[in-house]
Amino acid sequence: MIDYLEIKTDADCLFVVNLLNYAGIPLRKVRPCEGGCRMWIPSEDGKKALALLADNGKVTVVCKDKTVKKYLRRNFLRFGLWAGLVFAVILLVFYSAQVTRIEINGLQNLAETDILQAVNALYEFPVAKKDIERKEIVKAVTTLDGVASCAAEIKGNTLIVTVYEELEKVPVPDKTDFTDIVSSYDAVVTRIIVYSGTGLVKKGDTVRKGQTLISSDVKLDETLIAKEKPLGDIYGRVWITKTVVISETVLVRKRTGRTETRVSFQKEIEYKGEFADYDEEVSEFFLPSVVPLKMYVHTYYETATVEEERDFSENEEAIVGEYFAEMESSFPAGSVALDKWYDVKRLDKNLTLELYYEIETKLNS
Amino acid sequence: MNGFYNEMLMRMGLPADQTVGVKITVCDLCGVLVEGHKGLLGCSAEEISLRVKKKKLVIRGKNLLLLEITPDEAYIKGKIFAFEVEGDD
Numbered sequence: 424m425i426d427y428l429e430i431k432t433d434a435d436c437l438f439v440v441n442l443l444n445y446a447g448i449p450l451r452k453v454r455p456c457e458g459g460c461r462m463w464i465p466s467e468d469g470k471k472a473l474a475l476l477a478d479n480g481k482v483t484v485v486c487k488d489k490t491v492k493k494y495l496r497r498n499f500l501r502f503g504l505w506a507g508l509v510f511a512v513i514l515l516v517f518y519s520a521q522v523t524r525i526e527i528n529g530l531q532n533l534a535e536t537d538i539l540q541a542v543n544a545l546y547e548f549p550v551a552k553k554d555i556e557r558k559e560i561v562k563a564v565t566t567l568d569g570v571a572s573c574a575a576e577i578k579g580n581t582l583i584v585t586v587y588e589e590l591e592k593v594p595v596p597d598k599t600d601f602t603d604i605v606s607s608y609d610a611v612v613t614r615i616i617v618y619s620g621t622g623l624v625k626k627g628d629t630v631r632k633g634q635t636l637i638s639s640d641v642k643l644d645e646t647l648i649a650k651e652k653p654l655g656d657i658y659g660r661v662w663i664t665k666t667v668v669i670s671e672t673v674l675v676r677k678r679t680g681r682t683e684t685r686v687s688f689q690k691e692i693e694y695k696g697e698f699a700d701y702d703e704e705v706s707e708f709f710l711p712s713v714v715p716l717k718m719y720v721h722t723y724y725e726t727a728t729v730e731e732e733r734d735f736s737e738n739e740e741a742i743v744g745e746y747f748a749e750m751e752s753s754f755p756a757g758s759v760a761l762d763k764w765y766d767v768k769r770l771d772k773n774l775t776l777e778l779y780y781e782i783e784t785k786l787n788s
Numbered sequence: 789m790n791g792f793y794n795e796m797l798m799r800m801g802l803p804a805d806q807t808v809g810v811k812i813t814v815c816d817l818c819g820v821l822v823e824g825h826k827g828l829l830g831c832s833a834e835e836i837s838l839r840v841k842k843k844k845l846v847i848r849g850k851n852l853l854l855l856e857i858t859p860d861e862a863y864i865k866g867k868i869f870a871f872e873v874e875g876d877d
Binding site: 452 | 832
């Protein structure tokens, strides 16, 4: 408790408390003790309380004096304390006048290191606040690619750089190109949206590859025709076919049974043996020495390509699925698969597999 | 505090003009604030007595300490066991 006096009197608690309270003096931590009682009183009321108790013939002793004056008097000659305080104040003042870290906000696509490099090129941190020119930082950051604008402010010991990135550039269509939009496939039109130009087909029309779908000619009146960049989206049903000849034999790589083994400390080594075609397997083990050393065993299996008979009817589903998957991977982006089927034709030695896929896709891709 | 006190009086259906004067607030049975006391009548670690109006308020407990006492308020700390009001109506 600061600015309080602890006193001890030889009087009874009740007497002291009521006497001092009657005089308007508040008391704290009142507790009876051997031969009287102890309590804390505010230092400003100290003299008054002591006089009152003396007037009533009570012996009072001040046990602890925690007044501010006393405290200052006691610590006045503690030079180490004052020196420490002064040093702490100087340190705080010096530290508060420095910028020690950078915080970068607002980044979405740009790398933080680019911004940091631009700022560090101007100043070497820590740097005094008064030496920082915020306009210079803004100028340096704004010159970077992808930065639209920038703001720099100092809060405490932190330099906060807020970056506003440029918006993504939208591709602007070249409106001076008057080439007609033509179909890329033989198809049946399912949807047509014309933004500019004249649409020459409608839903349900059959179109051939290379046929004009949207013309650049726009009729202004009966006789006047103007040119306009044709823009639009035309979708249609397209049938894609693929013919595959399937042999009843298939080439397979098989191990011949001959092997070679090499032992090395390295996991990857270059093979310099007599096998032209081989498979490699690597296993590891530790040498049973004092220090366990890791070794690798490289086993090379000679392989050869051999012809193997294949029964199409047994693997029909898998073979057809494989070729359909191949076709799907070549579809234009945004296509929707509508239907698929296949047909098998038997020749003398081989089989011919005809695959059909019906898709809806953009015709003017 | 005043709002809470008035609300309490209202809920108990007591007349506000006759019930002002003494307020006793107990905090979790380990602290008591007595407002409007008229003096200390007894003080020990097991029992602290205060004069309230023309009666005697006895607070019984364990390790009781008169933490702060002013002419109007008394803060008592310790384990509270009982309150008792002695005196005629």
